[in-house]
Amino acid sequence: MSLDVSKTGLLGEAHDVQHRTVALRRDLHRHPEIGLNLPHARDVVLAALSDLPLQVHLGRSTSSVVAVLDGGRPGPTVLLRGDMDALPLHEDTGLAFASTVPGAMHACGHDTHVAMLASAARILAGRRDELAGRVLFMFQPGEEGWHGARYMIDEGLLDRTGPAGRPEVAYALHISATLPAGEIHVRPGPLMAAADVIKVTVTGRGGHASAPHDALDPVPAAAAMVGALQTMITRRLDAHQPAVLTVAHIRAGTTNNIIPETAFLEGTLRSLSPQTRERAHEEIRRICTHTALAHGCTAEVEIEVGYPVTVNTGPAVSTLTDVCAALLGRDRVVTMPTPIMGAEDFSYVLEKVPGAMAFLGGCPPGTDPATAPPNHSNRVVFDEAAMATGVAVYAALALDALR
Template sequence: MTAPGNNYCELDDLAESTEFLAKTRHHIHHNPELSFHEVDTSELVAQNLAQWGYQVTRNVGGHGVVATLKVGHGTRSVSVRADMDALPILEETGLPYASRHAGRMHACGHDGHTTMLLGAARHLAATRNFSGTVHLVFQPAEEAGRNSGAQQMIADGLFERFPCDAIFGLHNHPGYPAGTFMFGSGPFMAASDTVKITIHGRGGHAARPHLAVDPILIAGSLVMALQSVVSRNIDPTQTAIVTIGMLNAGIAANVIPESASMALSVRSFSPAVREQLQQRITELVTLHVQGYGGRVEIDYQQGYPVLVNTEAEAEFARGVAEELVGPARVIAPFGPVTGSEDFAYYLQHKPGCFLRLGNGDTPMLHNASYDFTDGNLTVGAAYWARLVERFLGQEKIA
């Protein structure tokens, strides 16, 4: 870590940007766009960055935008990423800037993430207080679950076209005080897999169950059996989650249906545990259904991998936060976080750190009443500006 100096970005340096940042976020929040459809958001981002003097590359991995600024003769480079997409949720905040599109909402704070990075971009372009190259990565489709924006930007040559020595990103975190930073090294966020199960029985009359193979009975029994996977198969010192989020069957009380369907969310923090979960769930479901005389189809979909922060970059990022807001507003170590993030794909290629920023006492993420805290906008923008300045050297460039 470079020795701290007194010429890096401070919170007060972003005070004059408060109105601009709030207006920008409210505009993005009012006009949400779902994964793979971030046309207007990416154009807003690109236009601002071009106006501030960045070399702007559009349509990276879809609607992705990468803004590059090289200052001085420094040879190091750093990337910072923000996500842009919204969720298919009907907003219930009642805010004056609430979504104008029914069924679309920024319920995860990506409007805030994008705005914070824009605030940092504006400050960095005005001050140019570094020597080296910064790439600002505005990513689409983080919420996609599979074939996400990170995967598509990487496939489109992100790291070959915009090489960097490290990459950083963050996500807001309701339930912790706004302006509080949280860090962890190593496995920090979970791998997330989805399992779709279709149980085929034999339909019949409710009055003659002995002539049928009841898929609802099988599904109900399977719900309980699946609870044993973590409690009796996974090392108790490891973190793993199996949640049954969907169970559908039948349309009438007096009819035994032909089939029942289930969907599971499976979370883990190590490749070995992830593999063990898939093997055990597949075996248990198959044999359990067969034991009742049914037949089963299992579609096991691996989603985002474990997000693993590298130790040196996590320590560097933590140090920047302590300089900016003081040690009392920094929590380290923090985690593990059982949510998942496609930022994990970047960290399979480059060292870096993904961190959390407290959003205050707000509803949880993906909730129809959630809203990003505007007070975090200057904090996040100042943090990203300072991190870039610290990573790319401490001498002011004329």
């Protein structure tokens, strides 16, 4: 049975610290950092936590921060995560606190995640005596393709409080500019896709563009691969196991009258099951190799394995749904009908620990969620008022797990 969080006053406490949440978020937003080394974000987090009764551990290979809050009584460990890194993007929002770093922007809301988690740590520290167990706060760099969660796990994240203190449940929130502000969207099972990078180099024989018969043109071979790969998705993979393959980058040649020696394709594969992922890898290699041969060329196929599928466990989703319904009202908790094909490296944590990730609506006031600039847009804006909801949800999930 879940804690009756509706009577805990957590939303009120979240609004009481909203000024701290906003200030921290705006500091991070002005100073975005990319990748695994985020010294400013690390220092901002450390400053925000400095007056709280936490055991703080810094990453060795990255700028990660792990903070542990021990409760007043023995009990399990719950993990709460916030990612810290930004994207290589020029900001065009016009916000007063817009990025001051050329070519970098917090376009995915990770600045809000950090701020929400730090404020949740403050609220939970004030309720330390109510906790039977401990909270592990995971401030993670390198989510945007850098495998930051995997680095943290390899450095002992899950054993930070000893073998007996390994987390029993893990939660993460991800803000979305295209969902109504303050709503929580979640589903059991696959939530987000596995993501792999496909790189294909087609090699032929260069020559004069007026005499293609004297050359082996790699461009038609590369073009044929694009169509063949899409046909593979619909004809070789189970339609009940979704996959998306997009060729997003093609490069060949230098000018109009030279047949190049090579052509290059690059794209992404998204899948929702290990079986579909493995089958797609086999088909991609087969199709590209033999399509090249059919044109007299050769193909070198490289598949960079990325994040695994993000899988929410049913009990954790049920708990999150009940806690959020009690805290926010049942109408503000939405069960997603389908996964989304984006990828997320919280998947590494969920491979080790039962848990759930949920989306927090952050569409700005007066904006239609259907037309709002989405995450990863150079114009994306998030409703800062929604952060109070996220703070309260994080705190409520921990209190429920450690009641």
